[in-house]
Amino acid sequence: MPKSIPVLCGSIMGEPFSLGVKIHNAAYQALGLDYTFVCFGVDNPELAVQAIRTLGIRGMNVSMPYKQAVMPFLDKIDEAARSIGAVNTINNHNGKLTGYNTDCIGAIRALEEKTNLNGRSLAILGAGGAARAIAFGAKWAGAKVTVFNRSPERGQALADEFGVSFGGSLDDFCADKFSILVNATSAGFRAPDLNPAEGKLSAHLLVMDVAFIPIETKLIRDAQALGCQTINGTRMLVHQACGQIELYTGCSEAPYAVMEQALLEEIGRMSGG
Numbered sequence: 664m665p666k667s668i669p670v671l672c673g674s675i676m677g678e679p680f681s682l683g684v685k686i687h688n689a690a691y692q693a694l695g696l697d698y699t700f701v702c703f704g705v706d707n708p709e710l711a712v713q714a715i716r717t718l719g720i721r722g723m724n725v726s727m728p729y730k731q732a733v734m735p736f737l738d739k740i741d742e743a744a745r746s747i748g749a750v751n752t753i754n755n756h757n758g759k760l761t762g763y764n765t766d767c768i769g770a771i772r773a774l775e776e777k778t779n780l781n782g783r784s785l786a787i788l789g790a791g792g793a794a795r796a797i798a799f800g801a802k803w804a805g806a807k808v809t810v811f812n813r814s815p816e817r818g819q820a821l822a823d824e825f826g827v828s829f830g831g832s833l834d835d836f837c838a839d840k841f842s843i844l845v846n847a848t849s850a851g852f853r854a855p856d857l858n859p860a861e862g863k864l865s866a867h868l869l870v871m872d873v874a875f876i877p878i879e880t881k882l883i884r885d886a887q888a889l890g891c892q893t894i895n896g897t898r899m900l901v902h903q904a905c906g907q908i909e910l911y912t913g914c915s916e917a918p919y920a921v922m923e924q925a926l927l928e929e930i931g932r933m934s935g936g
C-alpha cells in the first residue's frame with residue numbers, strides 16, 4: 664500500500680477552510696504522532712478519492728459539497744453513514760476506504776455531555792445534512808425526535824425516512840412540548856443577529872446550535888439570557904473531529920481540550936479577534 668512520511672491526513676471540500684487543519688494538527692502534536700493534515704479545495708470528488716488511494720493518504724475528511732458525491736467511490740460505507748446518506752470521513756485502512764459520518768457521533772457526544780437522551784423529547788430545526796445526522800443519532804440514542812423545517816416537503820421526507828415526527832415549519836415549534844432544541848439549519852451561521860427560534864425559547868430547554876461562527880450565536884445568547892442550558896456548535900465540531908482522529912490514529916480518546924483551544928483560537932483569528 665502507498666505510504667507517506669509524515670503520515671498524511673486531510674480534507675476535501677469546494678473551497679479550502681483552515682479550521683480542520685488547526686484542529687487536527689493540534690491533536691497529532693499533542694498525541695506525539697508523526698502525522699500532518701492538509702486541506703484540499705478540489706473540483707472532482709472521484710479523482711480526489713483516487714488520490715487517497717494513489718498517495719496512501721491515511722484519512723480524509725469530506726466537507727461541503729462532497730459528502731454524498733464521494734460515496735460511490737468508496738469500498739465500504741458504515742451502516743450509520745449509509746442511513747444518514749452522507750460521509751464526512753474516509754478511513755484508509757490498509758488500502759480499503761470506508762466512509763463514516765462523525766457529524767452524528769459529534770452531535771450525540773455533545774448532547775450527552777449534558778443529558779441522557781433516552782426518552783427525552785427533542786426538536787430539530789432543519790432537514791439538511793446536519794439535521795439528518797442528528798435525527799439519526801438522537802433516535803438511535805432513544806430520544807423522541809420531531810423535525811421542523813422551512814420547506815415542509817423536505818422536513819416530512821426526513822421524518823418519514825427515519826421514522827420520526829414532523830412538526831411543521833420553524834414557526835410551529837412550541838417549547839412546551841420539548842426538553843431539548845437543536846438548531847441544525849444554516850440560519851445563524853456567520854449571521855450574529857439571526858435566531859431561527861426567535862421569541863420561541865423557554866428557560867426549561869437545553870439548546871444546542873450547530874452553527875459555530877460566531878462561537879455564541881444569537882440563538883445561544885438568547886437562550887442563555889433566559890437561563891437555558893446551552894451547547895455551542897464548536898462542541899459538536901470538536902467531538903466530530905475527535906471521532907475522525909480516533910479512526911485515523913487508532914487512539915482511544917482524542918485530546919479534546921487542545922483541539923478545542925486550537926479551534927477557538929482560529930475562529931478568533933478569522934473573526935479578527
Ligand SMILES: NC(=O)c1ccc[n+]([C@@H]2O[C@H](COP(=O)([O-])OP(=O)(O)OC[C@H]3O[C@@H](n4cnc5c(N)ncnc54)[C@H](OP(=O)(O)O)[C@@H]3O)[C@@H](O)[C@H]2O)c1
Nearest residue numbers: 789790791792793813814817848849850852873896899900
Ligand atoms: N458544528 C458542527 O460540527 C457542524 C457539522 C455539520 C454542519 N454544521 C453546520 O450546520 C449547518 C447546516 O449544514 P447542512 O449541511 O445541514 O446544510 P444543508 O444541507 O444545506 O441544509 C440547510 C438547512 O437549513 C435550512 N435553512 C437555511 N437557511 C435558512 C433560513 N434562513 N431560515 C430557516 N431555515 C434555513 C434549510 O431549510 P430548507 O430545507 O427549507 O432549505 C435546511 O433545512 C451549517 O451552518 C453548517 O456549517 C455544523
